Amino acid sequence: MVSKAKxxxxxxxxxxxxGFATQASASGEAERPDGWSLLNMTEGVTGVSHxxxxxxxxIFWICVVIGVITFGVMFYSMYAHRKSSGRTPSNxxxxxxxxxxWTIIPALILVVMAFPATKGLxxxxxxxxxxxxxxxxxxxxxxxxxxxxxxxxxxxQSSTSQASIYGKAPKSEFYLExxxxxxxxxxxxxxxxxxxxxxxxxxxxxxQLGVKKDAVPGFINETxxxxxxxxxxxxxxxxxxxxxxxxxxxxxxxxxxxEYLAWLAAQKAQAAVxxxxxxxxxTFDELMTSGEAAYNRSCASCHGVAGEGIPGAFPxxxxxxxxLGPVADHLDMVINGSxxxxxxxxxxxxxxEADIAxxxxxxxxxxxxxxxxxxxxxxxxxxKFKQGQ
Amino acid sequence: MAxxxxxxxxxxxxATNHKDIGTMYxxxxxxxxxxxxxxxxxxxxxxxxxxxxxxxxxxxxxxTTMHGLxxxxxxxxxxxxxxxxxxxxxxxxxxxxxLPRMNNLSFWILPFGFALLASTLFMEGGAPNFGWTFYAxxxxxxxxxxxxxFIFGIHIxxxxxxxxxxxxxxxxLNLRAPGMTLMKMPLFAWTWLITAFLLIAVxxxxxGAVTMMLxxxxxxxxxxxxxxxxxxxxFQHVFWFFGHPEVYIIIIPAFGVISAIIPTFSRKPLFGYxxxxxxxxxxxxxxxxxxxHHMFTVGMPLAGELYFMxxxxxxxxxxxxxxxxxxxxxxxxxxxxETPMLFAIAFVILFTLGGFTGLMLAIAPADIQYHxxxxxxxxxxxxxxxxxxFSMTAAVYYWLPKWCGxxxxxxxxxxxxxxxxxxxxxxxxxxxxxxxxxxxxxxxDYSLQFTDWNMVSSVGAFIYGASQLLFLYNVISTIRxxxxxxxxxxxxxxxxxxxxxxxxxxxxxxxxxxxxx
Numbered sequence: 065m066v067s068k069a070k071x072x073x074x075x076x077x078x079x080x081x082x083g084f085a086t087q088a089s090a091s092g093e094a095e096r097p098d099g100w101s102l103l104n105m106t107e108g109v110t111g112v113s114h115x116x117x118x119x120x121x122x123i124f125w126i127c128v129v130i131g132v133i134t135f136g137v138m139f140y141s142m143y144a145h146r147k148s149s150g151r152t153p154s155n156x157x158x159x160x161x162x163x164x165x166w167t168i169i170p171a172l173i174l175v176v177m178a179f180p181a182t183k184g185l186x187x188x189x190x191x192x193x194x195x196x197x198x199x200x201x202x203x204x205x206x207x208x209x210x211x212x213x214x215x216x217x218x219x220x221q222s223s224t225s226q227a228s229i230y231g232k233a234p235k236s237e238f239y240l241e242x243x244x245x246x247x248x249x250x251x252x253x254x255x256x257x258x259x260x261x262x263x264x265x266x267x268x269x270x271x272q273l274g275v276k277k278d279a280v281p282g283f284i285n286e287t288x289x290x291x292x293x294x295x296x297x298x299x300x301x302x303x304x305x306x307x308x309x310x311x312x313x314x315x316x317x318x319x320x321x322x323e324y325l326a327w328l329a330a331q332k333a334q335a336a337v338x339x340x341x342x343x344x345x346x347t348f349d350e351l352m353t354s355g356e357a358a359y360n361r362s363c364a365s366c367h368g369v370a371g372e373g374i375p376g377a378f379p380x381x382x383x384x385x386x387x388l389g390p391v392a393d394h395l396d397m398v399i400n401g402s403x404x405x406x407x408x409x410x411x412x413x414x415x416x417e418a419d420i421a422x423x424x425x426x427x428x429x430x431x432x433x434x435x436x437x438x439x440x441x442x443x444x445x446x447x448k449f450k451q452g453q
Numbered sequence: 454m455a456x457x458x459x460x461x462x463x464x465x466x467x468a469t470n471h472k473d474i475g476t477m478y479x480x481x482x483x484x485x486x487x488x489x490x491x492x493x494x495x496x497x498x499x500x501x502x503x504x505x506x507x508x509x510x511x512x513x514x515x516x517t518t519m520h521g522l523x524x525x526x527x528x529x530x531x532x533x534x535x536x537x538x539x540x541x542x543x544x545x546x547x548x549x550x551x552l553p554r555m556n557n558l559s560f561w562i563l564p565f566g567f568a569l570l571a572s573t574l575f576m577e578g579g580a581p582n583f584g585w586t587f588y589a590x591x592x593x594x595x596x597x598x599x600x601x602x603f604i605f606g607i608h609i610x611x612x613x614x615x616x617x618x619x620x621x622x623x624x625x626l627n628l629r630a631p632g633m634t635l636m637k638m639p640l641f642a643w644t645w646l647i648t649a650f651l652l653i654a655v656x657x658x659x660x661g662a663v664t665m666m667l668x669x670x671x672x673x674x675x676x677x678x679x680x681x682x683x684x685x686x687x688f689q690h691v692f693w694f695f696g697h698p699e700v701y702i703i704i705i706p707a708f709g710v711i712s713a714i715i716p717t718f719s720r721k722p723l724f725g726y727x728x729x730x731x732x733x734x735x736x737x738x739x740x741x742x743x744x745x746h747h748m749f750t751v752g753m754p755l756a757g758e759l760y761f762m763x764x765x766x767x768x769x770x771x772x773x774x775x776x777x778x779x780x781x782x783x784x785x786x787x788x789x790x791e792t793p794m795l796f797a798i799a800f801v802i803l804f805t806l807g808g809f810t811g812l813m814l815a816i817a818p819a820d821i822q823y824h825x826x827x828x829x830x831x832x833x834x835x836x837x838x839x840x841x842x843f844s845m846t847a848a849v850y851y852w853l854p855k856w857c858g859x860x861x862x863x864x865x866x867x868x869x870x871x872x873x874x875x876x877x878x879x880x881x882x883x884x885x886x887x888x889x890x891x892x893x894x895x896x897x898d899y900s901l902q903f904t905d906w907n908m909v910s911s912v913g914a915f916i917y918g919a920s921q922l923l924f925l926y927n928v929i930s931t932i933r934x935x936x937x938x939x940x941x942x943x944x945x946x947x948x949x950x951x952x953x954x955x956x957x958x959x960x961x962x963x964x965x966x967x968x969x970x
Contacts, residue, residue, distance in 0.1 A: 097890060098902030105822055105889040112818075120819045127809040135802065138780045142798070147720070147787040154785040157722040166777045167770060174766045177816070182759060184818035189755045204595075229898060231504050239503060240900045264591040265685060267750060267825060271891040276821050278751045280686060281590065282679020285752035298900075302750075302825040302893045304584045306591060307511040310896040376577030377511065377597065406594040 093296050106271050109297070109318070110289050113274025115184045123177060130170075188274075191286040194256030198247065202259075202266030202279035202301070203409060205308025205365065209247045212258070216331040219414055220245045221361065222311050226369060229311075241298040244361070246315035250324035251294050259285045263409060264306060270299030270316055278303055291318035306407075308365055342417050342443045348425070351440055355426025358419045363427075366407065371431045378407065382431040391438035394424055395449045412450060417443040457960055466561075469553035470960060471538045472856075474560050478535025479849075481563060483925070485527030486842075488571070490918055492520040497880075497914035500907050505898055513897035514582035515574065521585025522603075525703065526610050527567050529841045533706040534559075534617045536848055537645045539856065541621060543951035543958065544639045546630025546967045551623035559616035566609030573599035584895060586696065589677035589688040593669045600670060604663045611656040618649035618656075625649075630950070632969035636727065639949050643730050644709030647737045651698045651705070654741075659695040662688065686751055693744035701740045704804075704836060705733060707844035708775060711797050713949070714851050715779050718794035719786030720946040725778040732771035732778075739768050749820045758817050765815040769808070776805050791944075792866030796847035799874050800840060807835030810885070825895075828888025834881045846873070846924065853928065854943045858957030859935030865927045872920035879913025 097103065107117045145151060197212040206221035223244045227233035236242065249255045259268050261279035269276040273289040291297070299314035319327070346354075360369060366378040371387075373380035381387045386397050398420055402408035411420065421443045428435040458464045458473065468474050495516050499507050508516070538556065542549055550556050573580040578597035581587065592600060625646045629638070638646075665688075668674040675681025677688045708729075716723045723729065745753060746765040753761075779801050788794070810832040814820050823829060854860050883906035888894075892903045899907065942952045950969070954962050 096902060099905045102890045102902055102906065103886045106891070113822075116818050116822055119816055120813065120822070123813050123816050123819065127812060131805070131809060134776065134780065134805065138783065138798075138801070141780065141784045141786075142788060145719075145784065145786050145788055147789045151785075151787040153720040153787040155721065156785070157724050157726065157782075158728075162781070163725055163728050163774070167774055170773045171767075171770050174769060178763060178766060181762060181816045181818055185758060185762070186755065188818055188821065189758070229505055231506065235503060235901060238900070240898060264595050265588055269825075269891075269893070271822060274821065276750050276824055280679075280752065282685065283752065300891070300893050300896075304514070304588070304591065304895045306595065307509075307514060307582070307897075309514070310510065310893075310898045313900075374511065376579065406590075 108272040108274050109291050109293050109295065110272075110274050111292070112184075112188050112289065113272060115187060116274050119180060119184055122180065126173060126177065130173075188287075191256050191288045193254065194288060195253040196249070196255045197258060198249070198255060199258045199260070199284075200247075200268055200279065202261035202263075202268065202305070202312075203414065204263050204306050204407070205301070205312040207247075207268070207312065207314060208414065211328065211331075214328060214332070216328060216335065218245055218331075220247060220315070222313055224311070224313075226360075226364070238298070240311065241300075241313045241315070243313055243315045246296070246317040248317045248319060248324055248327050249289075249291060250321040251291050251318050253321065254288055254290045256286060256288045259287065263406065265303050266301050266305045266312070267303035268299070268314060269302040270297050270314055272297040273299075273316065275299075276302055291316075294318050294320060311365070338416055338418065342447055345442055345444075346418075346421070346440075348429075348440050351422045351425040352429065354418070355422035355424075356430070358415070358423050359426050359430075362411065362415060362419070363423060371427070371433075381427050382433060387427045387433055388435050390436070391424070391428075391441060391445075392449070394428070395420075395441070395446065398424060399446070399450060400453075417446040417450075420446045467557065468560075469549075469557055471542050471550045471553070471556065472958065472960065474550075474556050475535045475538030475540075476856075477560055478531050478538060481560075482528050482530075482532035482535060485523050485531070485567065487921065487925075489520050489523035489528050490921060492516045492523065493914060494918050496520060497911040499897065500899070501911040502908065503899055503901055503904055508897075510897040511579065511582060514584075514895070515580040517895050518581045518584050518587075519571070519574070522570065522581070523567070524837070525585060525699070526607075527563075529703050529837070529845070530614060531563060532845050533645075533648075533703075533841075534614075534621075536641075536706065536710070536845070536852075537617075537621055540852065540951060541624055541642050541645060542628070543954060543962055544642050544949055545625060545628065545633050546950050546963050546969060547624060547628035548961065548963050550620050551628055552620045555616050556620050559613045559620065562609050563613050566606045566613065569602050569609065570606035573597075573602045576602075586692060587666075588692070589666065589669070589685050593666050593677055596670065601667065604667050607663045608660055611660050614652050615656050618652040621645055621649040622653070630963070630966040630969050633950075636730070637969065639709070640712035640723065640726070640729055640733075641706070641709030644705045644712075644733055647733055648702050648705045651702050651737055651740065655695045655698045655702075658691060659699075662691045662695065665691070686748075689748050689751060690745065693747045694741075696747065697744040698737075698740040700833070700836070701736060703841050705737065707800070707804075707841050708733060710844045710848045710851075711779060711800055714793050714797040714847055715782050715801075716948065717851075717944050717946040718791060718797070719783045719788050721782060721786035722948075723778070724781035724784075725774070728774055729778055732774040735771040736768060739764065739771070743768065746815060746817075746820075749817050750824045762815060762817040766812070769812050769815075772808055776801060776808070791850075792861070792863060792870055793847045793851035795867065795870045795874075796843050796850065799870070800843045800847065803835055803839030803843065803877070807832055807840060810835065823888065825893055826888035827884045827892045827894055830894045831881050831884035831888060834884070838881070839877055843873075843877075849928065851944075852951075853931060854935075854938055855951060855954075855956055855958055857932050857935070858937060858939065859931050860938050861927055861931040861935055865923070865930075869920055869923045869927060872923065873917060876913050876915075876917030876920055880910050880917050881913070883907075883909045883913075 105120050199210040201208040206219050208219050210217035220243045223242045224240050228235050259277045259279045261281045266279040275287050275289050277285045277287040295318055297316040301312045367373050367381050371381035386394050399412035401410035421441045424441045576599050581603045583592040665676040669676050675683040677683050677685050712723055743765045745761045814823050887903055887906050939956050941956050
């Protein structure tokens with residue numbers, strides 16, 4: 065036990081003092097510290113993240129040196145000048161020279177420190193001449209990615225199940241850091257991120273890219289990254305955005321350019337297929353099955369897996385006026401959001417017609433709900449409703 | 454005509470005596486400290502391991518919000534006002550505070566403010582859940598209906614602070630004993646004079662911010678709503694224009710306490726008294742021009758970002774001066790290590806560590822990684838807990854014998870110190886690691902690599918929490934049955950007017966002004 069503890073302390077010290085940081089491995093998944101070895105900032109995989117890391121270590125060491133000197137004097141004094149060693153105290157209480165020195169020297173250190181920090185910041189702010197523009201929109205509690213000029217957009221949200229969060233299922237390796245659809249970027253290209261939000265403020269943070277930027281509703285912030293090596297980089301929302309704040313992870317998949325182009329082409333093809341499929345008529349069972357999945361993905365975090373809602377905050381859908389009433393009101397609520405409660409978002413721009421049709425059908429018939437009329441809603445009904453307004 | 458306190462509950466309800474009001478402030482703030490601490494225990498219990506075990510995420514957010522609000526506005530600020538009430542008249546040779554009835558009012562509205570705030574926990578929709586920084590639009594368009602209670606609670610608490618500050622400024626400027634020039638005042642009076650001006654300047658700004666929220670929520674304005682032509686970032690500018698001076702409001706009186714305790718137990722006058730006064734004033738003035746360093750990721754223009762970085766770095770200079778002065782006071786003294794001194798030394802060490810991380814956070818590019826992570830949580834708990842709370846604890850041990858004429862149990866005091874010191878560091882030191890490795894703050898749940906340090910942190914938190922119960926026990930047993938003392942000085946090295954008064958301090962002191970050499 066003793067030797068284990070000693071080894072732990074030594075390795076901890078060594079790691080802290082040497083500024084050890086893990087590198088991305090070749091296998092795609094970046095190797096990351098965990099357990100007791102999780103101690104320091106990642107060096108990351110972009111020029112910006114490296115310069116941030118270097119600044120971090122520089123200021124860290126400056127603090128260590130100042131700390132060693134300051135505390136050294138203090139601890140010496142605490143030992144050597146204790147009353148129990150029989151001392152009589154001195155009476156000095158000022159010294160202009162010393163006081164000037166410890167005002168001017170720290171000021172000079174700060175001036176020296178300001179130069180690399182200014183350079184780093186300028187670099188970080190230089191979003192010019194980007195190769196690719198990706199618009200990122202934060203929603204409660206998911207991210208939407210839009211590849212500007214490519215016609216590709218999708219929602220990316222946590223794929224960790226409620227069951228594993230609440231301890232009813234085992235937690236996977238990437239618990240709360242896994243999404244249904246990662247954002248894909250090419251290696252070696254300058255990617256500009258245009259970041260905004262639709263509801264409250266979020267912040268898009270991927271440590272290994274050296275990117276953190278607030279997503280502010282009504283404003284578009286810019287930042288950028290150029291990943292030097294392929295890999296899967298995991299990040300999180302960093303600005304408190306409500307109860308799902310911890311549950312809207314980010315996964316960035318940096319791949320070689322050819323792979324990126326192939327992926328982009330596949331996305332476009334899939335979008336075309338989905339557009340075609342709007343006219344298909346689905347059976348009740350098909351709608352209910354896909355509706356349950358889509359409901360649990362997009363609606364259950366507020367309205368509950370069993371449609372029970374949260375009293376005082378989010379209305380129940382079981383036996384609700386909207387779910388049982390006229391289908392037009394139901395479509396309006398899902399597509400345009402609530403006029404009186406901002407927490408109910410406009411899903412018209414987030415979800416496909418097929419998903420909205422399935423969700424509405426599911427909400428009208430699940431948990432013992434029996435609608436007055438219009439048991440099912442087809443994707444084409446959703447499209448017509450949207451076009452009609 | 455000397456007379457004693459009134460009998461019964463009237464003594465407290467109609468109190469105008471600075472000592473009684475000070476006592477009420479201190480007990481009230483300690484009650485709030487235990488309540489806010491209980492919320493912290495709920496938070497750390499939930500974060501002990503990944504997954505949601507005890508509470509739901511929406512309640513978790515209510516806990517972090519209420520913890521922050523109660524600790525800042527309910528525990529730390531009133532505690533220092535209580536200390537000011539007790540000590541400032543005794544330190545400057547005044548018979549009482551300048552405005553005793555307003556003093557009564559400023560205390561007695563506080564319980565109502567916090568009752569309003571805490572009652573939201575039992576209402577439909579739950580308590581405020583948008584963080585103690587209550588960023589719009591999460592706190593406006595998306596807030597629970599109880600936000601209105603929060604707004605009026607803040608108004609009441611703010612009014613109390615403003616009245617308390619006016620009282621302190623009037624007392625110090627008008628009621629000093631003949632010969633007690635400003636530059637002869639103890640540093641605690643100086644630091645409170647500066648703090649009071651900060652409070653008078655920024656509490657109305659906070660009131661403005663919450664009033665704009667009230668308008669946005671209930672009267673259809675769009676101060677913070679982009680869809681109506683407003684700006685959510687405006688909220689953050691207004692909030693931090695209050696918020697940054699606010700964090701110095703919390704720490705500056707602590708500087709005064711430490712500047713009293715270290716010389717006493719070093720048996721040597723404070724080193725660099727006048728530079729301490731100037732450094733404190735410099736910190737206070739700088740606090741008005743650095744607010745947006747809390748907003749480095751919000752999307753400010755480069756020029757703004759650079760300015761706020763440079764200005765923030767400057768604060769390190771006067772702060773350094775203070776630390777160097779304290780250490781020089783100890784240097785070549787004759788130091789003893791009673792409980793107040795232990796807490797004061799821990800303050801110097803841990804506050805300096807918090808200062809170092811503050812310096813790191815000031816480096817704007819590095820802050821891109823630190824911002825809103827547990828690194829920030831570690832940083833501000835090093836300055837708020839090891840700073841403000843440790844100094845407050847030191848102050849209670851230091852002046853309690855003077856207040857009640859009884860000595861606390863030294864062994865118990867030292868025991869509480871070591872449990873607090875260890876518990877505090879076990880709680881908050883690992884949070885530096887968590888933040889650097891990418892764990893954001895205000896997370897109800899986290900991914901698996903963060904498990905080990907979170908467990909350590911939670912264990913530390915329970916130890917630290919328990920140490921506060923020991924503190925409560927020690928204070929109560931001192932008041933009830935501590936060893937009696939009537940030594941006016943109490944401590945061999947103590948200097949200042951309060952130590953010329955009899956022990957315990959009589960109900961009325963300095964009815965005639967003392968001679969100040």
